[in-house]
Amino acid sequence: MVDAVHTELNPHQSSHKDYNLSRRIDSESEFERQREAEKTRVRFWRERMAECRPLGFLIGLPFALIALVLAAVGAVIWVLGSILSCICPCCFCCSALANLAMKLIQLPVKIIRWFTDQIPC
Incomplete structure (x- = not known):
């Protein structure tokens, strides 16, 4: 009601x-x-677990650690290249140097992925 x-x-x-x-x-x-x-x-x-390959990861780990040192060098090169390109923007070699440094920074990840793709188990 x-x-x-x-x-x-x-x-x-x-x-x-x-x-x-x-x-x-x-x-x-x-x-x-x-x-x-x-x-x-x-x-x-x-x-994702079907793609997990721990053996490839373990075999590639020492190479990735070496690549990590190169990545640190690449980071320093990238900072210097960025500073140089800000000082002199007409210099094209600084941008190429920065691109090379970025490839060096990405190197450890690429190495681990390559090793895990190569080892089937």
């Missing part, structure tokens, strides 16, 4: 029963979305 009077006074406002029903449906749909997201995360990690 109160809901009927309340609805007659405010026709745009829904009753408490409708609100509870819509809230329950929203929570169920949210639960389904979370469940699908969890399934997607599990599928992603299963695919």
Whole structure:
């Protein structure tokens, strides 16, 4: 009786029963979305673990450490090249030097990826 009077006074406002029903449906749909997201995360990690090759990583690790020293040298070259290109922007060799330094900085990651791709287990 109160809901009927309340609805007659405010026709745009829904009753408490409708609100509870819509809230329950929203929570169920949210639960389904979370469940699908969890399934997607599990599928992603299963695919990533299929690509995991610890032996290739361990064999490539010493070479990556040597490349890490070269990456530090590349970082110093990159800083010097950036300073020189700011001082003299017309000098094209500074930009080539900075590009070479960026390749040196990326070298450890490339070496580890190469080794893990080469070793099948």
